[in-house]
Amino acid sequence: PLARMPATAPTKGHRSIAYRPYLDGMRGVAVFAVIAFHCDAVGFENGFLGVDTFFVLSGYLITSTLLSEAVRHRSVSPVRFFARRARRLLPASTACVVLTAAIYSAYVSPAVVQQVRGSFFAAALYGQNLYQVWLEGDYWAAAYD
Numbered sequence: 001p002l003a004r005m006p007a008t009a010p011t012k013g014h015r016s017i018a019y020r021p022y023l024d025g026m027r028g029v030a031v032f033a034v035i036a037f038h039c040d041a042v043g044f045e046n047g048f049l050g051v052d053t054f055f056v057l058s059g060y061l062i063t064s065t066l067l068s069e070a071v072r073h074r075s076v077s078p079v080r081f082f083a084r085r086a087r088r089l090l091p092a093s094t095a096c097v098v099l100t101a102a103i104y105s106a107y108v109s110p111a112v113v114q115q116v117r118g119s120f121f122a123a124a125l126y127g128q129n130l131y132q133v134w135l136e137g138d139y140w141a142a143a144y145d
Helices: 021-038 048-073 078-107 110-124 128-136
Strands: none
Touching: 021 048, 048 078, 078 110, 110 128
């Protein structure tokens, strides 16, 4: 039946790339390692390896998606690509930033909220890392102070 067919049917000389749930599981473990690192959990001193793992797996999955699109449409549309990414990532990202800002605001003084307001705005625009560089002049400076 059609329901069992892969989303991208194989074409001559190209096999479709099947969904592999274990890759999502590995990305979840990588995210957990990063969170544990930031919480100073014992045994996760090298949690930055989780970032590397996450990026490698994500790069593989994104490349697979782009290759499938190239085979299907004989081109890759940056507009389609970024529209899919926005539809997938923006709802969760927006909820995370709004929820974090609300909880943070409930527990700290208004003066502190005023100080970190720019960080929340930068996070909402996916520019937190650049904002930290702009504030500190060195991305890693805050980590070693």
